[in-house]
Amino acid sequence: MRTLFSGEVNVAYGQLYVCSDDVHSLEASFAGQRAGLCGGTVRGHLFLLTGTHTGSVPITVELHGTEPPLDADVWEDVVEVSFRPVSDKTGLVEWDGGWYALPVSEAPYRVRYHCRGMDEAGGAARDAGEPVVDEYLLRLWPSPPAPDRVVKETSRTAAYWHEFARELPPGPTPEEQAEAERLAGEEEERTALRQERDEWGGRLPSDRLREVQGTLRRFQGCPRLVDLDAALVHAIDAAGPKEQRALARWAAHRACRTAGLSEIDWVARGLAELDRGEPYSQPLDDPRRLRDAAFSDPRIPRTHDGTPGLPQVAAFAALFDAAAPDPLKAALDALLAATVTHGTDWPHLFTEVRRTFPATAATPKAEGSDSQ
Structure with a gap:
C-alpha cells in the first residue's frame, strides 16, 4: 500500500x-x-x-x-x-x-x-x-x-x-460516449484544417511549407508574405529548389539595390559571393561584424537619428536569408525582406517576380481542394 x-x-x-x-x-x-x-x-x-x-x-x-x-x-x-x-x-x-x-x-x-x-x-x-x-x-x-x-x-x-x-x-453508454468523442475529434480536425486553409490564403499548404512556416522571418509591424500574396507563396513552393534558389538571389539583389546598398564595395562583393554560392567574406560572415560595419560606414543611408533605416536592415536580412541552406526558406525570407525595402510599392515587385520567374506566374492546383 x-x-x-x-x-x-x-x-x-x-x-x-x-x-x-x-x-x-x-x-x-x-x-x-x-x-x-x-x-x-x-x-x-x-x-x-x-x-x-x-x-x-x-x-x-x-x-x-x-x-x-x-x-x-x-x-x-x-x-x-x-x-x-x-x-x-x-x-x-x-x-x-x-x-x-x-x-x-x-x-x-x-x-x-x-x-x-x-x-x-x-x-x-x-x-x-x-x-x-x-x-x-x-x-x-x-x-x-x-x-x-x-x-x-x-x-x-x-x-x-x-x-x-x-x-x-x-448518461451515455461507453459506446455512445466513444462515438461522441470520435465525432468531436473529427470536427476538431476539420476546424483546424479550415483555420490552416484560411491562414494560407484559401488552400492548404504543402508539407514543405508546413516544415518551414515556423522558421520564416518576420518583420515587426509588417504582414507575412502569405498575407500579401498567398498565390505567389504557393507558386514559389511548387517551383522547385532550383527556381527557389535563383529567386532568393534575385530578391537579395533587388533588396540591396532598392535600399541603396548595391554600390558599396563590401555589399557588392557579398552579392557576387552569393551568386557564386561561396561563403561570405568580412563583414558579412559574422552578424557582429556586419552590425559594426552597418553603423560605421557613412555610405549606408540612415534615418534622422543616425541609424540604418528599415529598408537597409531588411536588405542586409535579405543577404543572409538568400544564403540559407533550405532553398524554399531562402526564397520566401529573401523575398519578404525585399518586399519590406519596397514599402507600398510591393505589388510592382511581385509583378516582376512573376515576369522574371515564369514558374511562379500560375498558382498550382490545390491537391484535394474539392474534398477539404
Missing part, C-alpha cells in the same frame, strides 16, 4: 475532484449511478462530495495492489465506483483549482470512498486548524470495471445524495 496523499484540502460547495482534465458537472458525474458521494460516470474523473460546505477537510488517498479490507466499522458511509485515468498527470483537485499529484497509471481501478461526520458537518464552513468534523479516505486498487455500489449507508447526507444520483437520467 502507498499513501498518495494525506492532509487537508479546501472544498467549496462540498466538492472535491480527482481528474487529469477539466472538472465535469455534478449531474454528468453521477448520471446512471445508484451510489451518491463519489461520481464516476465521466471517464477519467471522480466527483467527491463532502459534508463541509466551505473550507478545509482532511482526506487520505491510498493506492493498494489488491482489494483492501473493508473497514466498514470505522466509517459511516462507504461507496464504490470504477475509475480509469486518462492521463499520467492525475491529481486531487480542489474546487478553486488547487492540485495535488496522484501518481496512478492509465489503467482500470476500483475506488472505495469512505466518509464520516457528514451530518455533523451539516454543510457548514471550517477553517484549517479548527476541530475536525468530517473526514474522508479514498482507496484505489487495480480492478476491471464493475457497477457502482453503496457499501454502507448511515448518514442522512449520504441518503440524500444516493437518492439524487438514482433520480438522474442515465
Whole structure:
C-alpha cells in the first residue's frame, strides 16, 4: 500500500475532484449511478462530495495492489465506483483549482470512498486548524470495471445524495460516449484544417511549407508574405529548389539595390559571393561584424537619428536569408525582406517576380481542394 496523499484540502460547495482534465458537472458525474458521494460516470474523473460546505477537510488517498479490507466499522458511509485515468498527470483537485499529484497509471481501478461526520458537518464552513468534523479516505486498487455500489449507508447526507444520483437520467453508454468523442475529434480536425486553409490564403499548404512556416522571418509591424500574396507563396513552393534558389538571389539583389546598398564595395562583393554560392567574406560572415560595419560606414543611408533605416536592415536580412541552406526558406525570407525595402510599392515587385520567374506566374492546383 502507498499513501498518495494525506492532509487537508479546501472544498467549496462540498466538492472535491480527482481528474487529469477539466472538472465535469455534478449531474454528468453521477448520471446512471445508484451510489451518491463519489461520481464516476465521466471517464477519467471522480466527483467527491463532502459534508463541509466551505473550507478545509482532511482526506487520505491510498493506492493498494489488491482489494483492501473493508473497514466498514470505522466509517459511516462507504461507496464504490470504477475509475480509469486518462492521463499520467492525475491529481486531487480542489474546487478553486488547487492540485495535488496522484501518481496512478492509465489503467482500470476500483475506488472505495469512505466518509464520516457528514451530518455533523451539516454543510457548514471550517477553517484549517479548527476541530475536525468530517473526514474522508479514498482507496484505489487495480480492478476491471464493475457497477457502482453503496457499501454502507448511515448518514442522512449520504441518503440524500444516493437518492439524487438514482433520480438522474442515465448518461451515455461507453459506446455512445466513444462515438461522441470520435465525432468531436473529427470536427476538431476539420476546424483546424479550415483555420490552416484560411491562414494560407484559401488552400492548404504543402508539407514543405508546413516544415518551414515556423522558421520564416518576420518583420515587426509588417504582414507575412502569405498575407500579401498567398498565390505567389504557393507558386514559389511548387517551383522547385532550383527556381527557389535563383529567386532568393534575385530578391537579395533587388533588396540591396532598392535600399541603396548595391554600390558599396563590401555589399557588392557579398552579392557576387552569393551568386557564386561561396561563403561570405568580412563583414558579412559574422552578424557582429556586419552590425559594426552597418553603423560605421557613412555610405549606408540612415534615418534622422543616425541609424540604418528599415529598408537597409531588411536588405542586409535579405543577404543572409538568400544564403540559407533550405532553398524554399531562402526564397520566401529573401523575398519578404525585399518586399519590406519596397514599402507600398510591393505589388510592382511581385509583378516582376512573376515576369522574371515564369514558374511562379500560375498558382498550382490545390491537391484535394474539392474534398477539404
